[in-house]
Amino acid sequence: MANRTTRINPDPLDKIVTSLTGRDVESVRKRIEAMEHLLEGLIKIPGTNRKIGLDVILDVIPVGGDAIGALMGAWMVWEARNLGMSKSQMARMFGNVGIDFLLGIVPIVGAIPDYFFRSNTRNLKIIKxxxxxxHPASAIIDQR
Structure with a gap:
């Protein structure tokens, strides 16, 4: 019986690892867009054209859920810092995250204003x- 060795092409795996850890503009853009989708557009509400994400879902957990959402939003600002964005842009983004945190601090009821004030979507627009x-070469045409 011949010993068959299957070789895995490392190129696709390298692409995935690079997009998760890379500091290049395209990798950062993809990570930020993925985080915004996770936080704001994960599930489509039946019968509407609106989506919700973890940011609203986490609001059912008193204080801790909103804090987790704020930390995830702050991570997007951290990535923006790595892109060399100005302090005023980052302050505006942190302001969005702070407002979102304060709106959602009331359990369950806080999900309502959090649903309408989408800080992560606002921050993604600032970053884009x-x-x-x-970095115009990194522009991606939205297909949504």
Missing amino acids: RHLDKQ
Whole structure:
């Protein structure tokens, strides 16, 4: 019986690892867009054109859930820092995360304003404007 060895092509695996850990603009953009989708657009509400994500879902957990959502939103600002965004842009983004945290601090009832004030989507728009201006080659056409 011949010993068959299956070789895995490392290129696709390298692409995945690079997009998760890479500091290049395209990798950062993909990570930020993925986080925004997770936090704001994970599940479509039946009968509507609106989506909710973990940010609203976590609001059912008193204080801790909203804190987790705020930390995940703050991570997006951290990634923006790695892109070289200005302090004023990052302050605005942290302000969005702070407002979102304060709106959602009341358990369950806080999910309602959190549903309408989508801080992560706002922050993604700020980041995309920066990237489109500073790194136009990394622009991706939205297919949503």
